[in-house]
Amino acid sequence: MPDLNTATAIDLNQWHLKSEQDLIELQKRIIESTDPNRPEIVVCHGTGCLANASDKVSEALKAGLAKAGINAKVMPGIKKTGCQGFCSRGPLVLIRPQGLFYQQVKARDADEIIEKTLMRGEIVKRLLYKDPKTKKAIATEQEIPFYKLQKRVVLKNIGKIDPTDILDTISSGGYQALAKALTSMTPEQVVAEVEKSGLRGRGGAGFPAGRKWRSALTAIKKKGRPVYVVVNGDEGDPGAFMDRTIMEGDPHSVLEGLIIGAYALGAQNGYLYVRAEYPLAIKHLEKAMEQARCLGLLGENILNTGFSFDARINRGAGAFVCGESTALFTSIEGKPGNPRPKYVRSVEEGLWGRPTVLNNVETWANVPLIIRKGANWYSGLGVSNSTGTKVFSLVGKVNNVGLVEVPMGVPVSRIVEEIGGGVPGGAPFKAVQTGGPSGGCIPYSLKETPVDFDSLTKAGSMMGSGAMIVMDDSDCVVDVGRYFLRFLEEESCGKCLPCRLGLSRMREVLDRFSQGKGSEKEIDDLINLSQAIVDGALCALGSSAPNPVLTTIRYFKDEYLAHVQDQKCPAGVCKDLITYRIDEEKCTGCTACSKQCPSNCISGEKKKIHVIDASSCIKCGICKESCKFGAVLTV
Amino acid sequence: MHQGELLDDILDQYPEKPEYLIFLLQDIQSKYGYISQDSMGQACEHAGVPLTQGYSVATFYQSFRLDPSGEHDIRVCMGTACHLKGAQRIVDDLSRKLNIKSGETTQDLRYTLSTVNCVGACALAPVIVVDEEYKSGMTAKKMDKQLKIMENELTEDTKEQGNA
Numbered sequence: 110m111p112d113l114n115t116a117t118a119i120d121l122n123q124w125h126l127k128s129e130q131d132l133i134e135l136q137k138r139i140i141e142s143t144d145p146n147r148p149e150i151v152v153c154h155g156t157g158c159l160a161n162a163s164d165k166v167s168e169a170l171k172a173g174l175a176k177a178g179i180n181a182k183v184m185p186g187i188k189k190t191g192c193q194g195f196c197s198r199g200p201l202v203l204i205r206p207q208g209l210f211y212q213q214v215k216a217r218d219a220d221e222i223i224e225k226t227l228m229r230g231e232i233v234k235r236l237l238y239k240d241p242k243t244k245k246a247i248a249t250e251q252e253i254p255f256y257k258l259q260k261r262v263v264l265k266n267i268g269k270i271d272p273t274d275i276l277d278t279i280s281s282g283g284y285q286a287l288a289k290a291l292t293s294m295t296p297e298q299v300v301a302e303v304e305k306s307g308l309r310g311r312g313g314a315g316f317p318a319g320r321k322w323r324s325a326l327t328a329i330k331k332k333g334r335p336v337y338v339v340v341n342g343d344e345g346d347p348g349a350f351m352d353r354t355i356m357e358g359d360p361h362s363v364l365e366g367l368i369i370g371a372y373a374l375g376a377q378n379g380y381l382y383v384r385a386e387y388p389l390a391i392k393h394l395e396k397a398m399e400q401a402r403c404l405g406l407l408g409e410n411i412l413n414t415g416f417s418f419d420a421r422i423n424r425g426a427g428a429f430v431c432g433e434s435t436a437l438f439t440s441i442e443g444k445p446g447n448p449r450p451k452y453v454r455s456v457e458e459g460l461w462g463r464p465t466v467l468n469n470v471e472t473w474a475n476v477p478l479i480i481r482k483g484a485n486w487y488s489g490l491g492v493s494n495s496t497g498t499k500v501f502s503l504v505g506k507v508n509n510v511g512l513v514e515v516p517m518g519v520p521v522s523r524i525v526e527e528i529g530g531g532v533p534g535g536a537p538f539k540a541v542q543t544g545g546p547s548g549g550c551i552p553y554s555l556k557e558t559p560v561d562f563d564s565l566t567k568a569g570s571m572m573g574s575g576a577m578i579v580m581d582d583s584d585c586v587v588d589v590g591r592y593f594l595r596f597l598e599e600e601s602c603g604k605c606l607p608c609r610l611g612l613s614r615m616r617e618v619l620d621r622f623s624q625g626k627g628s629e630k631e632i633d634d635l636i637n638l639s640q641a642i643v644d645g646a647l648c649a650l651g652s653s654a655p656n657p658v659l660t661t662i663r664y665f666k667d668e669y670l671a672h673v674q675d676q677k678c679p680a681g682v683c684k685d686l687i688t689y690r691i692d693e694e695k696c697t698g699c700t701a702c703s704k705q706c707p708s709n710c711i712s713g714e715k716k717k718i719h720v721i722d723a724s725s726c727i728k729c730g731i732c733k734e735s736c737k738f739g740a741v742l743t744v
Numbered sequence: 745m746h747q748g749e750l751l752d753d754i755l756d757q758y759p760e761k762p763e764y765l766i767f768l769l770q771d772i773q774s775k776y777g778y779i780s781q782d783s784m785g786q787a788c789e790h791a792g793v794p795l796t797q798g799y800s801v802a803t804f805y806q807s808f809r810l811d812p813s814g815e816h817d818i819r820v821c822m823g824t825a826c827h828l829k830g831a832q833r834i835v836d837d838l839s840r841k842l843n844i845k846s847g848e849t850t851q852d853l854r855y856t857l858s859t860v861n862c863v864g865a866c867a868l869a870p871v872i873v874v875d876e877e878y879k880s881g882m883t884a885k886k887m888d889k890q891l892k893i894m895e896n897e898l899t900e901d902t903k904e905q906g907n908a
Contacts, residue, residue, distance in 0.1 A: 160878035196867030350864030426805035
């Protein structure tokens with residue numbers, strides 16, 4: 110049977126790197142031992158593709174290859190892949206060296222791929238991506254607008270390397286930034302480089318990372334060491350999955366950034382706090398740490414430079430507030446994740462009361478790039494106050510759902526319409542929600558807003574961690590406001606009153622709006638109450654919570670008024686204000702709706718028009734969901 | 745777990761320090777599906793914290809359960825993308841079909857229904873996670889099929905037990 114799995118013939122256990130030269134030598138050996146012309150099939154095993162059975166695809170490919178006796182590398186099993194980003198077209202299969210991009214591949218396509226593409230060099234046309242606008246099939250990844258318009262810097266390895274094999278990372282230049290920092294830079298120079306790069310925290314608030322590190326150095330002068338470095342991998346914003354993808358698909362980039370940070374600050378211990386909902390990320394990080402230790406890149410006397418540092422993983426336990434710095438620290442300490450007032454900042458008094466630098470996953474993953482390519486290169490990307498790139502998860506009512514990395518400062522329209530392919534059906538989008546429960550909505554009229562920290566804040570929203578949720582005309586702003594408030598109400602730790610009670614009161618007002626009750630005055634009351642919460646809440650969870658409501662009132666006041674004055678929900682979402690009806694012209698009498706109706710309120714014979722009895726309808730919406738002809742309407 | 749069973753295999757992995765309390769509870773839960781009174785006692789004793797702190801932690805974090813969970817774990821993702829695509833409809837539908845509310849377990853201990861904030865699989869919205877497996881683009885019809893599959897598995901299990 111041909112060797113299908115191993116990338117190289119190099120045995121990890123025989124290498125313990127003692128210098129920068131050793132690392133470069135290892136990289137050279139890996140590259141030399143890999144045949145660049147050897148065909149390679151990369152099967153995406155990101156969560157999205159896995160859910161669509163990409164594991165079966167790689168198994169079928171593996172079995173087919175074994176049968177055909179071809180020498181190729183399959184990346185089989187969950188162990189060996191990362192998310193390629195174009196989630197809505199999954200399962201994705203990439204064939205190298207040609208760079209062919211096959212999408213929506215099923216296990217039964219495996220034999221044809223092997224026979225045609227691998228053995229005869231032909232393209233399986235029906236598996237190619239078709240541009241919905243030009244209807245033309247596109248053969249390679251680089252030519253697909255979704256990828257072509259991106260600038261993949263942080264994501265450059267993801268979906269290309271095997272995240273469970275450190276050799277693949279080293280082959281693509283991994284850990285060279287660490288070697289450079291340890292052997293030719295002083296800790297002070299590392300901090301200065303990060304400062305100069307202009308890197309701002311990718312977790313939400315956008316605080317300059319270099320300034321944070323500098324403050325920690327000042328605190329250390331006052332209080333001495335130990336100091337801790339911590340990765341915030343508690344990606345809680347609903348709709349955000351970029352950190353998950355980075356941890357799963359390129360865990361060494363995060364680890365390398367963390368070790369560089371530890372060197373800059375003189376930390377000996379670090380923590381990676383990862384959401385419990387991300388088991389694969391935890392597994393890949395654990396493996397990455399184990400392999401890095403084996404090679405002498407983590408642990409005692411790293412690269413024989415005398416610098417020692419190690420880290421451990423803490424699994425989160427399902428509390429959104431733990432993404433907040435002080436709450437995260439108390440959780441690492443084994444306690445309920447309650448935040449504390451930040452009269453003293455966490456760089457001075459963080460974990461175990463010691464100076465601590467906490468940065469988000471994507472922030473840490475940017476650090477090696479800055480060290481390796483220089484602050485000038487980095488700040489050349491993006492715009493003046495927001496340098497570098499940002500990874501966004503583009504989700505909701507958009508054709509191309511997936512991960513998008515672009516330089517800071519590109520307009521919303523580029524991301525949603527050009528890369529994302531716009532709203533299914535071709536209508537303009539209604540709004541884009543950025544920044545999760547702490548952010549706000551950018552309406553279509555502001556679609557040319559540059560996506561950078563300051564411009565988004567000016568528009569009333571915020572960068573947040575990078576979730577971009579596209580909404581169309583069937584999404585109700587009052588309902589979205591209620592959704593986020595309910596979310597934060599549940600996640601509020603309850604320690605401070607403005608957040609604990611204020612959010613509930615706000616949600617109750619919106620509940621009434623969704624029932625057609627309330628008045629224009631109550632919209633003003635809502636704004637006043639919001640301001641009180643912004644001013645009075647203890648941590649960012651509370652103080653940013655009113656944002657989704659405030660921005661929707663700002664841009665969609667008419668829709669609020671329609672609810673309270675006309676008792677209408679223009680989007681057809683709020684249950685109390687709508688009735689379901691069947692469009693007689695569209696109904697084919699297929700009976701799909703009446704079969705599914707839980708309250709048996711739809712009557713009609715086969716092939717005859719159906720009717721909904723509004724008096725016993727519970728407005729569950731299942732009829733609308735099950736109708737293939739769009740015949741169920743809300744009025 | 746049975747009352748009085750020792751958790752040594754879990755306890756021995758962690759130093760006797762309060763910071764390991766969450767680790768202990770997570771391991772107990774993943775092994776037994778919930779944290780019983782007895783195991784809570786052992787975890788707290790090992791970590792050197794009072795029982796009240798154990799319960800304070802277990803009730804603060806959403807992922808801990810203090811009651812036995814069902815054989816099948818159904819979690820509905822309530823992320824924003826799923827919300828826009830009808831996650832609430834999926835929860836309501838399941839509630840009706842299983843006759844339990846979110847957070848509850850059926851009386852026969854077969855199913856536990858819960859919601860999760862976001863599983864980060866937004867391309868699959870609305871998504872549910874059944875025993876760690878992601879199910880994409882859920883509809884009432886697909887849910888019926890899924891429940892049927894689990895129902896059949898359960899009957900086969902019962903048959904096997906009966907034969908043994």
